[in-house]
Amino acid sequence: MGIKGKNKQKIVVILGPTASGKSDLAVQLSLRFNGEVVSADSRQVYKGMNIGSGKITKKEMKGVPHYLLDVASPKRKFTASRYKQLSEKAINKILKKKKIPFVCGGSAFYIKALVDGIILPEVPPDWNLRKKLEKEDAESLYKKLKKIDPKRAKNIDRQNKRRLIRAIEIIEKSKKPVPGIKKNSPYNPLFLGLKISQKELSKKIEKRLKKRLQRGMVKEVKKLRESGVSFKRLEEFGMEYEWAAKYLQKKISKKEMVERIQKESEQFAKKQMAWWKNDKRINWIKTQKQAEVLVKSFL
RNA sequence: GCCGCGGUAGCUCAGUGGUAGAGCACUUCUCUGAAAAAGAAGGGGUCGUCGGUUCAAUUCCGACCCGCGGCA
Numbered sequence: 001m002g003i004k005g006k007n008k009q010k011i012v013v014i015l016g017p018t019a020s021g022k023s024d025l026a027v028q029l030s031l032r033f034n035g036e037v038v039s040a041d042s043r044q045v046y047k048g049m050n051i052g053s054g055k056i057t058k059k060e061m062k063g064v065p066h067y068l069l070d071v072a073s074p075k076r077k078f079t080a081s082r083y084k085q086l087s088e089k090a091i092n093k094i095l096k097k098k099k100i101p102f103v104c105g106g107s108a109f110y111i112k113a114l115v116d117g118i119i120l121p122e123v124p125p126d127w128n129l130r131k132k133l134e135k136e137d138a139e140s141l142y143k144k145l146k147k148i149d150p151k152r153a154k155n156i157d158r159q160n161k162r163r164l165i166r167a168i169e170i171i172e173k174s175k176k177p178v179p180g181i182k183k184n185s186p187y188n189p190l191f192l193g194l195k196i197s198q199k200e201l202s203k204k205i206e207k208r209l210k211k212r213l214q215r216g217m218v219k220e221v222k223k224l225r226e227s228g229v230s231f232k233r234l235e236e237f238g239m240e241y242e243w244a245a246k247y248l249q250k251k252i253s254k255k256e257m258v259e260r261i262q263k264e265s266e267q268f269a270k271k272q273m274a275w276w277k278n279d280k281r282i283n284w285i286k287t288q289k290q291a292e293v294l295v296k297s298f299l
Numbered sequence: 300g301c302c303g304c305g306g307u308a309g310c311u312c313a314g315u316g317g318u319a320g321a322g323c324a325c326u327u328c329u330c331u332g333a334a335a336a337a338g339a340a341g342g343g344g345u346c347g348u349c350g351g352u353u354c355a356a357u358u359c360c361g362a363c364c365c366g367c368g369g370c371a
Binding site: 018079107113120125156160163178 | 329
């Protein structure tokens, strides 16, 4: 760490693919180094989504406080920006107690938004506007954007409608061009990345899925539906929620459900790794011991 | 045994007398308030086998092999 990190607040970031053992490591390190955990998971923020999202249980927390779990209703959409606000607040709280924040989770975009200090424009989603723009094709959206904000148009993926719509939304609502991403992080992070072979991971996912089914994963999804979360919404969540929802609607068999979840989890793990593959800041580790050595010298 | 239908990419299947496509999968990549999201690029096929017709066959004809259904 150079001078740059000197005045910044030290935080530890634990990342890695799904089923790699992040949550457990976070608890162990917190116990050892007087820390508290800030989750970085786009599904675990929702209330009632426990088994399918792999949310840590009270018992597994071993008394270590966890933040950013159960902070939203699954009926409403949570966002990266909201995540950033809440997690910053949580970190401040932890630091005030003279404890170490351990940011732990699999949602790379959330981690980046928080740790790398990306400034997300203060424009809330306008679903009506999005719906309207959704009807146009990418080319015409791109042309529209180019006219009102040529600078943003220059770097944007011109075939990605979702991004184009968001950019137009920001401009129309704020009456200003899309601001640049300023990276000005108040943190000095230590990145710990859990590395695990594809084969081993696949086995772990399989074992974990069996356990989840035993613990009542399907029942959990059924309960969510009964509490008013639509099947469409459940399918949007992906993986266990998507396929259990399809199974409950009798669109697929139980066997198919299990196969799809397994497959998609493996794909998801690969995608998760892609975010960090070329990030030189990450210390790739395999054991808790390695993590402890790194954290000790960091603090 | 007979009749019918089928055998084309890892899978499900389009298609054509001038040696082939789609979706999914796979590999690589991007990431400015949905991120388990969204998007991009790429690799891959002796078109069941052997013959025949033709300038040319994956496509037409014949035989055979394999699968599915029906009849006996």
